[in-house]
Amino acid sequence: MAVHGTVAAGFEGVRDEFAAFLAGEEHEPGAQLVVHRGSERVVDLWSDGVTGESLLGVFSSTKGAAYLVTALLVQDGLLDLDRTVASYWPDFAAEGKxxxxxxxxxxxxxxxxxxxxxxxxxxxxxxxxxxxxxxxxRPFWQPGRFFGYHGFVIGGLVGEVVFRATGRTLQEWYEERIRAPYGLDMWLGLPESEEPRFLTVLPMLPTPEQQAELEATAHGPYSLAGIAFNQHVPDPVELYDFPNSRTVRAKGQTSAAGIGSARGLAGMYAAAAFGLDGRSPLLKPDTAAEFARIHSEGTDLVAGEPDAFGLGFLAMGLRFSFLGADSYGHSGAAGSLALADLRQGFAYAYTRRRYAFPGGTAPENEGLLKSVVRALGR
Structure with missing residues (x-):
């Protein structure tokens, strides 16, 4: 499978790692990889099956856009992290919240x-x-005492706070403050005019051994995970198919419905952390540090596995020990990953068209990220 695009001098090893992964993935119908060193794009690669301008469903990598907007509004003094949600949105106080x-x-x-x-x-x-x-x-645990991934709904909950506090939706803020000024191909609500560039997400093709593992580890529909991913309803939507609905793409809910490219995701984090187009970084150092700082760590009650979160963002320095301790970003169910590493000075984004086994951060991200860190070290 051919690799297309460009890398800056010193980043040839990143292209080699991308090519090596693709060589073993005969059923991979397209992937994109982009890296910024500071504000400079130094890796811009894609495989057969997509182009650098193709738009893909990025699932929970969408959440990074929602959290960046929230961080900006906190930075501007329009939101206060330590005010109650109900002080903005009184109805939320029901059932002990x-x-x-x-x-x-x-x-x-x-x-x-x-x-x-x-x-x-x-x-x-x-x-x-x-x-x-x-x-x-009613909450499924005592609020504040434990944590669990609000996978499908966190954007709606935070977005309602944003709307009640400012009179504008999170999507409107994102378009005005982040996407439009930088011309980013990362959309919260895909316009009809951009639809021809969208490529449908394709389902996972597990091996028999992988299928057996999936079945052995599957959560029941009435478990916390089943409820969190809406699997307890009649005829639930397959998760991989969620962004394939035009209704979903058009409304751009901010938990899982973002449509974008690796260029768009990497550019978003580069703008936030390092600045783009001659502009200063969107986030001040204190704001970035506060949102990256670990707030929840231990066993995630929804996933049933160890995890750690900052303010919304995944604690990337714990997921990948070779990243900076205060790296922040988010992954998506089909395998996408996007992040900023302030200490090592880069923004990274990877997207793929086919849903990766076993779901969540695709395994190839580790090798790709290591190749980026090696290139930067040289």
Whole structure:
């Protein structure tokens, strides 16, 4: 499978690592890899099956855009991390949630990962519908005491706080402050005019051994994970298929419906951390440090596995020990990953079209990231 695109001098090893991965993936219909060293794009690669301008479903890598907007609004003084969610949004106080702060909500500690009755696809596509349904939901654990990944709903919950505090949606803020000024191909609500560039997400093709592993480790539909990913409703949507709905793409809910490219994701983190187009970084050092700082660590009650979160962002320095301790970013279910490493001075984004086994951060990201760190070290 051919590799296309360019790398700057010194980053040839990144291209070699990308090519080596693709050589062993006969069923991979397309992947993209982009790296910025500071504000400079030094890696811009893609494989057969896509182009550098193709738009893909990035699933939970979308959350990085939502958290960057929230960080900007905190930085501007429009949001206060230690105010209660209910002080902005009174209905949220129902069922014992009145003392949950915005800080706790962002750290996945609120306990409202889903609905007892579940969502329709139309509701899941709409942040404000998600928020309206969840306002009266009882939490699944004592708020603030534990944490669990609010995979499908965190954007709707945080976005409702943004809307109540500012009168504007999180998507509107993102378009005005981040996407449009830099011309980024990372959309929260894909315009009809961009639809021809979108490539549908393709399902995983597990080996028989992988399929057996998936079945052995699958969460039941009425478990916390089943409820969090809306699997307890009749005829639930397959997760890989979520961004393949035009309704989902058009509404751009901010937990999992972002449509973009590796160029768009890497550019977003480069703009936040290092600045682009001659502009200063979007986030001041204190803001970036606060949002990257670990707020939840231990066993995630939804996933049932160890994990760690900053304010929304995944604690990337714990996931990859060779990254800076305060690296921040997010992965997506199909295998995408995007992040900024301030200490080593780079932004990274990887996307793929086919859903990767076993879901979440695709395994090849580790080798690709290591090749980037090696290139920077030289």
């Amino acid at each position: 009145g003392e949950v702060t915005l800080r706790e909500l962002l750290a996945h500690r609120a306990g409202v990962v889903g609905l007892d009755a579940g969502f329709t696809l139309e509701e899941l596509a709409d942040d404000r519908a998600i928020a309206a349904r969840l306002a009266g939901q």
